[in-house]
Amino acid sequence: MRNCEQFxxxxxxxxxxxxxxxxTAEMVEVHLMDCNDCRxxxxxxxxxxILPLRTVVPQAVPTELWMRIKEGIEEKSLKRNPFEEIAGxxxxxxxxxxxxxxxxxxxxxxxxxSATLNTLQLQQVNTQEQGEYLASLFTPSGTSSDNxxxxxxxxxxx
Amino acid sequence: MEELAKDILVRASxxxxxxxxxxxxxxxxxxxxxxxxIVNNREDAxxxxxxxxxxxxxxxxxxxxxxxxxxxxxxxxxxxxxNYAKKFSRIKTMPFEESFGDAAVPSDAxxxxxxxxxxxxxxxxxxxxxxxxxxxxxxxxxxxxxxxEIAQALNININTxxxxxxxxxxxxxxxxxxxxxxx
Numbered sequence: 001m002r003n004c005e006q007f008x009x010x011x012x013x014x015x016x017x018x019x020x021x022x023x024t025a026e027m028v029e030v031h032l033m034d035c036n037d038c039r040x041x042x043x044x045x046x047x048x049x050i051l052p053l054r055t056v057v058p059q060a061v062p063t064e065l066w067m068r069i070k071e072g073i074e075e076k077s078l079k080r081n082p083f084e085e086i087a088g089x090x091x092x093x094x095x096x097x098x099x100x101x102x103x104x105x106x107x108x109x110x111x112x113x114s115a116t117l118n119t120l121q122l123q124q125v126n127t128q129e130q131g132e133y134l135a136s137l138f139t140p141s142g143t144s145s146d147n148x149x150x151x152x153x154x155x156x157x158x
Numbered sequence: 159m160e161e162l163a164k165d166i167l168v169r170a171s172x173x174x175x176x177x178x179x180x181x182x183x184x185x186x187x188x189x190x191x192x193x194x195x196i197v198n199n200r201e202d203a204x205x206x207x208x209x210x211x212x213x214x215x216x217x218x219x220x221x222x223x224x225x226x227x228x229x230x231x232x233x234x235x236x237x238x239x240x241n242y243a244k245k246f247s248r249i250k251t252m253p254f255e256e257s258f259g260d261a262a263v264p265s266d267a268x269x270x271x272x273x274x275x276x277x278x279x280x281x282x283x284x285x286x287x288x289x290x291x292x293x294x295x296x297x298x299x300x301x302x303x304x305x306x307e308i309a310q311a312l313n314i315n316i317n318t319x320x321x322x323x324x325x326x327x328x329x330x331x332x333x334x335x336x337x338x339x340x341x
Contacts, residue, residue: 012324017298019305049283049330053299056280057273061190065204066182069211070175076212 004038007031011042016050159188159228159301167227171218178218182211188301189235195296196239196289198281202246206239213238232303232311236293243289286333287326294322295330 007028014020015028032039162184169177189210194203213234221230284292290312297303297311308319 009324012327013320016327017305017323044331045327049327050299052276052279052283053295055276056195056300057276058187058191059194059200059203061186061207062200062204065186065190065207066179068204068208069182069215072208072212073175073215076216 002027002031004031004035007035007038008041011038012045016042016045159185162227164223167218167221167223170215171221178215181214185231186211189231192232192235192293192296192301193239193242195280195284195300196236196292197243197246198285202242206235206242209238209242210235229307229310232297232307233313236297236311240289240293243292283330283333286329291322291326291329294319295326298323 010020010024010028011032015025020028032042162181166177166180170181186207190203190207193206193210194200197203197206210231214231221227284295287295293312294308297308298305303311305316305319309316312319
């Protein structure tokens with residue numbers, strides 16, 4: 001069972017606009033017969049908010065409007081340069097600017113990746129050089145290249 | 159408003175100015191009157207209507223007939239008029255005395271007075287609503303669009319249409335009561 005508030009909601013909207021289904025419309029009509037307050041609101045609604053607007057006489061369209069529109073269209077087509085025409089035809093290709101952020105992020109990722117790879121390779125070379133150096137420190141002196149370039153000092157004093 | 163034949167729209171979209179003039183003739187009444195009631199003066203309504211038809215002329219070639227042309231036109235018109243009204247806020251709500259203070263006009267012009275009073279009353283009533291409410295009320299009361307058509311034109315849901323109409327009507331009822339009390 002609906003109360004007055006719910007009926008008023010319908011009266012102010014769907015009922016006055018004829019947008020209710022038949023069953024709801026019938027319920028509202030039965031309520032309007034029984035309820036003085038809602039009947040009063042319905043009557044005020046019609047006379048004060050609906051009829052003044054629904055009986056408005058349409059304004060005649062000013063005759064100069066079409067001339068203004070026509071002139072506006074002609075002016076616009078004159079202003080349009082050939083590059084704009086071509087740009088208009090190529091509108092379908094204009095998805096490229098939208099892809100710029102995606103392409104830019106791919107480029108950044110590629111550069112960051114290659115920089116990381118270079119650093120790793122450099123570190124690997126350094127480690128290899130350091131290993132070779134350490135190995136040379138522990139190599140016996142007889143095999144050292146110094147012996148090949150001059151007279152061993154023990155032989156000089158002998 | 160009657161739906162336009164597809165062939166007229168197709169020809170107009172291909173640049174046929176005669177077909178475009180036919181589109182204008184069939185739809186300008188709706189466009190101008192909606193614009194007039196939302197912006198509430200002749201010169202601004204002309205500007206809005208001009209913008210609407212220039213947009214239709216430019217964009218008609220992109221119209222794919224997947225929805226009704228009328229719905230598309232309702233939407234362009236309502237959007238342009240609401241944006242214009244919001245941007246310039248030129249709605250002039252005349253003071254009551256100015257709107258209804260013509261009692262001393264000669265009696266042979268009674269009919270004209272009545273029409274003028276009606277005109278001022280409508281302007282006054284619509285001027286009290288905000289732009290969004292006004293658009294809803296104009297499309298419903300003056301143009302007779304259904305809730306669904308209004309929802310599509312304004313890109314809002316039906317419940318919003320319902321609540322805007324309800325609030326507008328409550329406001330109009332209280333306002334008109336005060337106008338008649340003053341009379």
